[in-house]
Amino acid sequence: MGKVEVSGGAIRIDGKPVQMISGTIHYFRVHPELWRDRIEKAKMMGLNAIETYLCHNLHEPHKGEFDFSGMLDFERFLDEIHRAGLYAIVRPGPYICAEWENGGLPPWLSVEPGIDFRCSNPAFLEANDRYLNKVLPMVKKHLYTAGGPVVMMQIENEYGSYGKDRNYLEHIRQVYLRNGIDVPLFTSDGPCDWMLHGGTIPECYQTLNFGSRSEEAFRKGREYRPEGPDFCMEFWNGWFDHWGEKHHTRPAKDAAKELDAMLKAGASVNFYVFHGGTNFGFMAGANGNGAEAGDYGPTVTSYDYDAPLSESGDPTPKFFAFQEVIRKYRKDAAFGTPRPGRKQSPGRVKFIESAPLFGQLDRLSARRHALKPLTMEACGQSYGFINYRTVIDGPAEENLYFPEVRDRVSAYLDGEYLGTVYRNDANRRIPFRLKKETAVLDLLVENTGRVNYGPLVGRDLKGLPLGVCIGWQSQIEFDIWNLELDDISKVEYGEYRNAKEVPAFHRGYFEAEAGADTFVRIPGVKGVVWINGFNLGRYWNIGPCKTLYVPAPVLKEGRNQIVVLELHQLDVNSVKLTDKPKL
Template identity: 40%
Template sequence: MRREQRRRLVVLCLVLLAAFLLRLRVYDSFSLRMWTRQKGLQAENSQFVLDGEPFRILGGSMHYFRVPKEYWKDRMLKMKACGLNTLTTYVAWNLHEPRRGQFDFSGNLDLGTFLGLAAEVGLWVVLRPGPYICAEWDLGGLPSWLLRDQGMQLRTTYKGFAEATEVYFDELLPRVFKHQYSRGGAIIAVQVENEYGSYAKDANYMEFIKTALVRRGIVELLLTSDNKDGISSGSMEGVLATINFQKIEPILFSYLESIQGNKPVMVMEYWTGWFDHWGGDHHVFDVDQMVSTVTEVVAKGASINLYMFHGGTNFGFMSGALHFHEYRSDVTSYDYDAPLSEAGDYTSKYFKLREVFSKQYAEPLPPAPTLSTRAAYGAVELKHSLSLWDVLQLAEEPFRSEMPVNMENLPVNEGNGQSYGYTLYETVIYGGGKFQTRGNVRDRAQVFVSVQSVGFVDYKNQELTIPEVPGYRKLRILVENCGRVNYGNRINDQRKGLVGDVFLREVPLRNFKIYSLDMNSTFINSLNSVRWSDLSEETMGPAFYQGALQIGFVPMDTYLSMKGWKKGVVFVNGKNLGRYWEIGPQETLYVPGTWLWPGTNEITIFEEQEAGSSVYSVDATYLGRTQYVD
């Protein structure tokens, strides 16, 4: 009798356990593997195998640092509902180690929580830890303090770079270790650097990175990622090579096979859209072309990762740039024309992809999560203004130097230099004449005599005329770092500010007073300690403007329309939303509802030239005139 009772009790417990798992909606292949795993992702033949079972990666890219932490799970659930089983993310070194030896993995940089959420939702993870990531991110994710070394050779085994990378991995990888598949986590593969075949300056570098990963306990499948032209130089023995493209070519997969033989085919980056530059158009990629290519890749039995599935936003000063024939900085939005919009809304691409991927499953996909509502809160009530010249005392003590000093080598931020924002150079001149930069302004500067603007200089416009007035006057050069190059062979040449001499009447200027204006949250919050002028009072030169945005009881996502303003940066409750610029294409800035408060929200605008008449909170984005990517 007791034996029968024990049997019934065991059966009852199993039934209750099954019901519990079903209730949590985790009784799927992901969860079963979480409970029964033995061997991680393998690429020994033409098909991936996970724990002895055939496996295909259906992935999408989303970067935790481009999405507010409060929205991570929402975006992941939308991935799952689209039929994806894997999430890929880069790790941004420059955010995690903003000053040498000082690390931050808190708040929106809490990578451990991000990886844990992926496991909770039921997504595997391909981690791309760099150290270089490209990603249209400032300096490809490398910290700017590396450039204080005048001999620095980034992405090589140069002693200064290699040692810094080792210290970074010493901090990062122990945090990642427990999230590997073999330790019960979601990470099934780790990328060795990123697109190194397009750079390939050091034959020993990739082996150095691989060894650094393995030595710190990375045991999951290692892979590389390159485009067609870089794959031969970027691949390495014992590491799976993957390929990046937007348009499939007949030879791509056979070319990949010729490099590594009978291995699984993985498209690490299938570009679902493209990014935008200031002064250009908003790029879109035809939805039917995208679906056709994805369908073809899936039909070939290959694995695929959508770059991007959800782009998000280049908050702050973090957007990168390209500099081939000309310098072009990236806009604030990283919408990317992806299946999920910048604010996490569904696009037509999402639903067509969902239809394609649903055919890979025997069971119906989970329903797509309900979208949150966008709000239009109306006009921002602008009340006060404050000239830049009136707040210089709030910046760090100015540095005096006979010669110009670039941003990164200024003696500020505990010896780490200035990373982002603006740098003001002041000197005294006599008279006027031709002012020349000879390419030493990086990237754009407004020139003033006292407080009167006399024009702009940049890469193209390297001369202007200073009006002739007898006597001594103060010359001010306000230089903006518009974003460091994130891709290409110019990556070592990304010091900002004045990187060499500037000239008046062919004579190099000397004896500078240099202000670091990185406009971090401490500086922006300190503006409330000085007297602001009413808007009725005249404000000269670059200035800050302050206003209030009134929000109801439950703050919702919104956008700020900057139409009518010239160029600058917007802060909401001390958080940097990013840059705006009248040359477009982007005219609105995304404001996450999680950054807003019920009641009064403080809007601070730094405008370089001339304020617009108003700022409006609107419920729809405008990213500019569209241009189709061919």
């Protein structure tokens, strides 16, 4: 079998030095029927490797219960890389950042007794070991030394940005070794002293993450590892977006110039990302460290990233700019010109049925009772929404006060909308007036994405962690519904109604072709869209993205179903499906 080593200032595969020109594709952000297409296009640009994370949160959605089906079948993904004749780089985590929910850590981990994160904490190590002992034997079958494509594997992820517990890093390395991983292990960190000091260990190859000033970055890296070889494991050729911000782009010419400098110097490069894909469902993460008010920034559904390959898999100007540079350094590559994927415009789809959310609570979730509002995690819930219902006393003219909101709460008194408080709002009060003796208060809270980077990773509990006050008095006695919304087939619809400020499901049907993508123009203020039961993700009219990507394999020839959960009010009684994205 083959051999991979880092020696003599080079990455050597079967004894020969190899300059890695790799690109990131996350299998969990791309429909599995499109994996081959995206990988083949990477090969056409001139890449010789594909890099991916593994996502602990989806592979172990509940403690001790694992899932590797469908979009989570990373072994099939590695097989596709091998079939294309490319190498693979795998980064199992357990923490991955990646603008991914909770940095890839499962939410149930946050309420494990005695837990602390990303350190030599026994409860954390136990959970990590269980996960790694499950996935590493699966990856082992695909190692280059076993006839597969995997030539390198990462320990943790940008650990120096967070901590400096080297015993923790060494523990992970030992787990890899015990599982028979015999390809080079590496770390990746930013090119500054405190990150490199905290995130590297002598036994692992050191790589760097950056987007510019490569000569300066590699010089800093060589202060710690003079033997090299230089490897930019995350070349940030684009960037991600948060809700309410502008769409980030980077000029192709600028990024290509930086790429040329690295390849000319003999460095290896991994494009972060080659193809971003989509944060389907509720998987988009967030940024925020809690250091100052209003610093929470949830990531949008699109992970287009202004990458060489667009969200829908089409080549961008960066693809051709990078390809032109790579041609100078890889004479034997199978360069090609990818064709854009087929797109379709089914047009405007009229909603014909509706189901107000509050009438569906008992169909979507078992009801539980608690003295105070429990967090999602305390209820065993990971994603979606949580509804708290309580009875308040009157008559009263007061404020609802929310000491902490994670992340967005809308209040309804006897079904009438009172207002919304967002996590970043300085004013967390909603005034109300109650003339009668009692009324039912519903508090619908949305998890808009757990923080994926920094000290709040693992600690970003969702719901109303500090409860709600009427004036300054803490309210008690709540019924709770955990609205994960992983199966909305039990929703019962009636005639179409678009009532103002009534959260509701709306359903319609449309005709489509097989084999062609489309895009949903956002239909209202804020909500979620499903097509044929597939959760496309969140929308929000604050932008920047105004469309949701619909991969061709989600659509059927003929009749298709669309369901929208709108939290406030639809713009019109229909939604438009178009052949062009608006990011």
